[in-house]
Amino acid sequence: MIASQLPILQVIVPLIAAPLVLLLRRSGAAWALTLLVTWSMFAIALVLLAQVMDGGVLYYRIGGWAAPWGIEYRLDQVGALVLVIVSGIGSVVIAYARASVEREIDSERIYLFYCMYLLCLTGLLGIAITGDVFNLFVFLEISSLSSYVLIALGRNRRALTAAYRYLIMGTIGATFYIIGVGLMYMQTGTLNIDDLATLIPAVADSRTIHAALAFLTVGICLKLALFPLHMWLPNAYAFAPSVVTAFLAATATKVAVYILIRIVFTVFGGVDVFAVVPLVQEALMGLALIGVFAASSVAIYQNDIKRMLAYSSVAQIGYIILGISLASSTGLTGGIIHLFNHALMKCTLFLAMGAVFMQAGGVSIRHMQGIGKTMPWTMAAFVIGGLSLIGVPLTVGFISKWYLILGVLEKGMWPVAGLVVLGSLLAVIYIWRVIEAAYFKDPSNDTITEAPLSMLAPMWVMALASVYFGIDATRTLDIATSAAQTLLGGGAP
Amino acid sequence: MLSRTSILRVVSKLLIPPIGLYALYVQFHGDFGPGGGFQAGVIFATVFILYALIFGVTNARLVAPSWLTRAMLASGVLLYAGVGVASMLMGGDFLDYSQLATDPIAGQHLGITLIEFGVGITVAGAMITIFLIFDGRIRVDDDDEDG
Numbered sequence: 219m220i221a222s223q224l225p226i227l228q229v230i231v232p233l234i235a236a237p238l239v240l241l242l243r244r245s246g247a248a249w250a251l252t253l254l255v256t257w258s259m260f261a262i263a264l265v266l267l268a269q270v271m272d273g274g275v276l277y278y279r280i281g282g283w284a285a286p287w288g289i290e291y292r293l294d295q296v297g298a299l300v301l302v303i304v305s306g307i308g309s310v311v312i313a314y315a316r317a318s319v320e321r322e323i324d325s326e327r328i329y330l331f332y333c334m335y336l337l338c339l340t341g342l343l344g345i346a347i348t349g350d351v352f353n354l355f356v357f358l359e360i361s362s363l364s365s366y367v368l369i370a371l372g373r374n375r376r377a378l379t380a381a382y383r384y385l386i387m388g389t390i391g392a393t394f395y396i397i398g399v400g401l402m403y404m405q406t407g408t409l410n411i412d413d414l415a416t417l418i419p420a421v422a423d424s425r426t427i428h429a430a431l432a433f434l435t436v437g438i439c440l441k442l443a444l445f446p447l448h449m450w451l452p453n454a455y456a457f458a459p460s461v462v463t464a465f466l467a468a469t470a471t472k473v474a475v476y477i478l479i480r481i482v483f484t485v486f487g488g489v490d491v492f493a494v495v496p497l498v499q500e501a502l503m504g505l506a507l508i509g510v511f512a513a514s515s516v517a518i519y520q521n522d523i524k525r526m527l528a529y530s531s532v533a534q535i536g537y538i539i540l541g542i543s544l545a546s547s548t549g550l551t552g553g554i555i556h557l558f559n560h561a562l563m564k565c566t567l568f569l570a571m572g573a574v575f576m577q578a579g580g581v582s583i584r585h586m587q588g589i590g591k592t593m594p595w596t597m598a599a600f601v602i603g604g605l606s607l608i609g610v611p612l613t614v615g616f617i618s619k620w621y622l623i624l625g626v627l628e629k630g631m632w633p634v635a636g637l638v639v640l641g642s643l644l645a646v647i648y649i650w651r652v653i654e655a656a657y658f659k660d661p662s663n664d665t666i667t668e669a670p671l672s673m674l675a676p677m678w679v680m681a682l683a684s685v686y687f688g689i690d691a692t693r694t695l696d697i698a699t700s701a702a703q704t705l706l707g708g709g710a711p
Numbered sequence: 712m713l714s715r716t717s718i719l720r721v722v723s724k725l726l727i728p729p730i731g732l733y734a735l736y737v738q739f740h741g742d743f744g745p746g747g748g749f750q751a752g753v754i755f756a757t758v759f760i761l762y763a764l765i766f767g768v769t770n771a772r773l774v775a776p777s778w779l780t781r782a783m784l785a786s787g788v789l790l791y792a793g794v795g796v797a798s799m800l801m802g803g804d805f806l807d808y809s810q811l812a813t814d815p816i817a818g819q820h821l822g823i824t825l826i827e828f829g830v831g832i833t834v835a836g837a838m839i840t841i842f843l844i845f846d847g848r849i850r851v852d853d854d855d856e857d858g
Contacts (some may be wrong), residue, residue: 226805230792233788234796237789240785241781280805281805281807281808
């Protein structure tokens with residue numbers, strides 16, 4: 219019986235745990251409950267992934283109502299992979315969170331942090347599993363509203379303006395999304411994803427559906443911070459508490475990318491969006507490439523390392539979108555696997571920065587001086603994450619870049635392949651600046667010590683995972699390839 | 712604080728009980744006619760807001776201390792989700808009210824009444840909290856928030 223209820227448990231367990239944390243109030247108990255919930259969610263996500271890989275798409279009817287009328291949960295390979303990413307990152311980050319949160323958040327607000335964290339997790343998991351475009355909007359709002367609060371919990375007062383800016387931009391994005399959903403509903407009379415996929419081809423040539431597609435694309439691109447809609451992201455990541463940055467950087471934008479994939483390849487799966495409106499493809503690809511270069515170049519000049527990594531995130535999202543815009547099996551595989559790989563490496567990097575922030579009191583390039591000697595383990599993890607970001611062989615970054623370049627070459631776009639390699643060189647520059655300061659300058663402050671084990675262990679789990687999945691990528695590639703093939707197989711069931 | 716104006720004081724004292732009663736009517740009539748948890752929650756919260764306007768926020772905080780509003784926020788969601796889990800434990804899917812009683816129609820009634828009650832509690836808690844927190848922002852010193 220439990221097995222058939224797993225899809226709903228994935229979402230409601232953190233939803234129920236959030237008010238319980240609010241009632242518990244004691245920070246230790248709140249942390250323990252959150253830890254238990256996130257790890258069980260990770261276990262459930264792994265089981266669901268195995269089920270989907272074996273048996274294809276899973277369905278779950280809420281309240282026993284049949285599909286087009288009731289809300290349905292629908293899980294395919296790419297959704298299951300996103301569930302694993304979100305819950306896996308969520309559980310590793312929460313193991314790390316206790317020490318870091320005590321340092322960065324007022325003690326009487328710590329339980330609120332865990333409550334919001336669980337709600338954010340609920341929203342992100344819900345987006346990945348739901349089979350209903352309106353339900354998806356609700357989960358998008360749950361995750362967004364809680365992430366605004368999480369960002370605003372930062373000690374620096376500028377966290378408030380950063381969160382406010384994110385709120386404005388995020389709300390515009392969500393509004394555009396819901397306008398797009400409304401227009402689709404106007405033409406088809408349904409909100410169910412499978413049902414939409416069946417009904418849209420008949421009306422695909424209408425103005426209404428074109429407008430819907432435009433609103434959906436722009437709204438989602440705001441959420442996933444595609445250049446030039448990324449302006450909310452750097453400050454939000456820089457001023458949020460370190461734990462929040464590590465969690466959101468690895469999950470929130472990835473889930474937004476998932477929504478884009480879902481809309482383009484499933485909801486509009488029956489029509490070839492990129493053939494009907496070629497501008498979408500060109501715009502996405504062009505903006506993705508400009509984003510890689512613009513954001514990487516800005517990253518080079520950042521003094522605050524968290525801001526630098528935030529800009530690097532915008533650039534990495536460019537790579538993911540590039541893979542998606544190719545709309546070929548290899549390109550999409552590259553994009554999907556980079557979702558997973560980038561989550562691993564960015565989480566490692568931000569967790570390392572959280573440890574430096576805690577021990578050295580800041581993360582500007584000045585604070586990094588000599589950190590390689592005073593905090594060797596933390597910096598070693600940072601180096602692994604950095605190498606992976608560049609795309610050095612034997613790290614996960616290499617696998618994703620390899621597939622992206624293969625996908626680009628399949629389409630005969632040699633210049634684009636050159637640009638992907640060139641973009642990686644920019645990553646070398648900004649990562650090298652940090653490594654140079656950390657290893658070749660003398661420590662400005664000798665009293666800095668290594669971070670506690672409770673923070674090092676999660677950081678190293680992420681770092682080792684980004685090496686492991688870089689050496690043995692068969693499993694992740696299998697999942698990404700089969701996800702890409704299911705998506706390209708067309709949405710109409 | 713408007714408590715010195717005796718007309719306002721008397722009229723609001725007269726109005727508060729019927730407003731509360733009307734909120735309960737909207738709440739429990741929700742499955743037969745217009746109404747339901749959200750509307751009822753907002754109406755119920757206006758009782759506290761009216762009281763706070765006339766008799767001051769300090770007095771209102773005595774009636775609705777922060778632990779109570781927080782408990783309302785949490786328990787409404789828990790009631791809603793609890794109904795869903797209960798229907799799962801009784802062998803159906805999440806929120807499948809038909810499982811809640813031997814007669815499916817009675818089960819549907821019971822389920823919708825309970826979850827709407829959960830919605831009502833949380834919405835009322837949220838409205839009261841939002842109103843009282845705005846006041847707390849202005850007077851941080853004598854604030855008993857988190858007290």
